[in-house]
Amino acid sequence: MSNYSDVPLLKKPVWTWEVPLYFFVGGAAGAAAMIGVAAQFGGADRKLVRDARWIAAGGAVVATPLLIADLGRPERFLNMLRVFKLQSPMSVGAWTLAAFGGASTIAIVSDVAAVASAAAGLVMATYTGVLLGATAIPVWKEHAAILPIHFGASALATAASLLELLGHDDKALARLASAAAATETAIGVQIEARGGTDVTTRIGGMFSGPLPLILRLVGSPKTRKAAAASALLGSLITRVAWVEAGKASAERSRA
């Protein structure tokens, strides 16, 4: 035993509230772009397609300043596009956001751009899990193979729930949200089986997984709305909780 046995080995993540909120908004926008394209291919209500595209474009507009605000030198945000580095999830993410922002905005008037926006959107929905997973922070790297799927399912649930709450009573949205809630429940079980994390991630998991799943199984219009609201809340808590769990994990890290 030495006196350094209670000094953390790693530095705490410096990210503040903007980053988890960006994960939430960017993920939802990305999944919405995919829903928009799928709805269009399936010949769903034209208004649903339009709203999904607006969520994608609006999400990109909100997400970008969140990411810029978190920089230590926000005025240098364009340096993100100075190089492209495949080995840096942050670099891949910055370029994806740029592509997604452009494509989802043009997608308001163009079907071709909508497909490009959906492709970038799929990366938007999942890459944030890679961003956390491929780090030195113990709790993040231990879940490197789970977080991208976890965040992806969460993004899908958010986008479908948001469209439901906007008044779109499409069975496909309900099915997607149910599938996402079932996936979130399974992921929650898997995380618990690996030793679990902390209270806040568990609370986020409850609102994302079991609670909306049960509410959807009941199946009345009222419980469907409640399930959608629960999924939105759960998804937001999940992102905040995982960033905070990383800070706590760094504080506990020892050589």
Add this chain to the structure above:
Amino acid sequence: MAITGFFTDSTLCIGCKACEVACKEWNGVPDDGFRWSGHSYDNTLALGHSTWRHVKFVERAPEIGRGGNAPQGMTWEFSSDVCKHCEHAGCLEACPTGAIVRTEFGSVYVQPDICNGCGYCVVTCPFGVIDREPEDGRAFKCTFCYDRQKGGLQPACATACPTGSILFGDLEQLERYADDRIARLHAWGMTDARIWNPKDTSVGRTHAFFLVRGDARDYNLPEKPEVPTVLLKKAWSAAAVGAAAIAFAALLAFRKR
């Protein structure tokens, strides 16, 4: 240009902190707060945005039953820590702006005119070295005195070290010297002396390596550090599965009825 390195020998360190002072003076590094830590003679505790050299005061409590005066009882070692300048550097790989580069001396350097303070290097350094300065907004760490090396000088810390605990020079020569030094110490009976250099890990050979006694973890040097890029394959595979599942689920849910 020669590939250079630091070899820090804790058995020669007297804990004078001249390296810390020389580093701050040369590089104009701000103070790191005036706090009382209660940890031996060390109020800084770790490397950080404003601590590029850090002298550790490793106090090891005596083992119970040995008796307080036994020479194997309490030990007090000093060791000057620094950025490891990894062969496979987590910070450099993760930096999205290209601000962090490899120099012609083999060291890892943060270009202050490029860094935009995204903070990703902070979570990808397996040694907790680099950090973002809250007021300045950019990330900072040891520059390996890139400017001094460019001018043919050795880094400020090595120049100031009065005991030869911090040696600077050609990396391969230093590694050979370190092996000789260990052999000599062992011959003198200091059998717990050992070299810490994570050559066999994913971090690879480091440009700063250390001679320590006993368990390196007591010096906050991890035994098996890992460069986070080794996790990319696993994480991106999961992302691909997730993305494919979302696309498939959406197309299936909305298929023409």
